[in-house]
Amino acid sequence: MNSKTRFSFLLSLLFLSTLSGGWSAARADEVKGKSLYANLCVRCHGVDGRGQGVMKFNPPVADLTEPAVQGKLDATLMREIHDGRKNTAMGTWKFLLSDDEIRDVTGYLRTLGSGSRVPSP
Numbered sequence: 001m002n003s004k005t006r007f008s009f010l011l012s013l014l015f016l017s018t019l020s021g022g023w024s025a026a027r028a029d030e031v032k033g034k035s036l037y038a039n040l041c042v043r044c045h046g047v048d049g050r051g052q053g054v055m056k057f058n059p060p061v062a063d064l065t066e067p068a069v070q071g072k073l074d075a076t077l078m079r080e081i082h083d084g085r086k087n088t089a090m091g092t093w094k095f096l097l098s099d100d101e102i103r104d105v106t107g108y109l110r111t112l113g114s115g116s117r118v119p120s121p
């Protein structure tokens with residue numbers, strides 16, 4: 001690799017990492033996410049995310065710990081929170097939460113899945 005190709009290679013790496021930062025909860029602030037969750041999501045999704053909140057709905061509240069949910073990409077979960085789910089009690093959060101807050105709460109959702117994420121030291 002000559003120095004010019006190496007430079008553009010590094011540049012595209014840099015570009016890709018900024019891009020992925022926008023669509024992943026890897027850099028989410030889980031502490032902030034936890035308090036958002038406790039304030040906004042807990043009444044339906046329950047303390048542990050299993051959908052055992054005080055409010056019941058039809059269709060029922062999603063169990064956020066199950067592999068079907070935890071297996072989704074961060075970007076997918078963030079979109080679901082952003083836009084809500086049509087014809088369900090899961091409303092859109094885009095008017096209430098900033099993109100950063102949606103990322104933080106998604107980061108917190110990852111901690112609810114059993115063993116889906118190695119806790120950071």
Ligand code: HEC
Nearest residue numbers: 040041044057059060061062069077080085088089090105
């Ligand atoms: C009023 C009750 C209610 C509140 C409040 C609520 N949800 Fe939900 N949520 C639901 C229901 C019901 C579903 C299942 C929707 C469906 O069947 O598609 C759901 C589904 C979801 C899903 C999709 C799971 C999947 O199947 O992929 C995510 C993610 C989610 N909620 C996150 C959140 C977060 C984060 C908050 C807080 C910011 C929140 N919800 C607040 C009722 C609620």
